[in-house]
Amino acid sequence: MGAYLLSPADPYIKGVLSLSGDPMQGNAIFQMNCAGCHGFQAEGNVGPSLQGVSKRKSGYGLIHQVISGDTPPMPKFQPSEKEMADLLSYLETL
Template sequence: MNNQLTKPETLIQWIALSALAILIAIPLVILGVHIVQASDPYIKSVVSLEGTPVQGKAIFQINCAGCHGLQADGLVGPSLQAVSKHKSRYGLIHQVISGETPPMPKFQPSPQEMADLLSYLESL
């Protein structure tokens, strides 16, 4: 009897090892992204501050309501109701300041303004 694996067994082992490698890599990539995000001075400053939802709502109405609606329920841009359940604080900050999702413009609020805006978005 030959100890070598047949081709179907080899393929199954290769698939299993590939799946295991992916399952190990995904958490490591996510951890790496969080480490990089947390090391950004602007983000570190924002998350270290306590935001005020009332101030955040005012900032939102001046800068965001034209597209996201006065109650953040969507207009040209998507609804932001319960957005903090779908995006992390880092994700929200990145979304606001990056301008990577046209037609949303880049917006560079001060760290306190961003903390206030986050506080408001998290209250929705």
């Protein structure tokens, strides 16, 4: 498929950012898809710590990081808009 470049005006990005996420659901998504590399408490493991990540990256930046696969070995992850909103909401609690 090649690289998929997203802009803040992308309909997916706009859709995600227009939703209110549920941090409890986001935690469940994180545990299933991210904790293996980032640690169960997002403290870092194979992947970096995500503690305070929402203070370092914008919502757009976090979405792009998750779905792009631009930083190997992190794989592309294609959650629905609601799942991504939930994941962002959880990341904001870290």
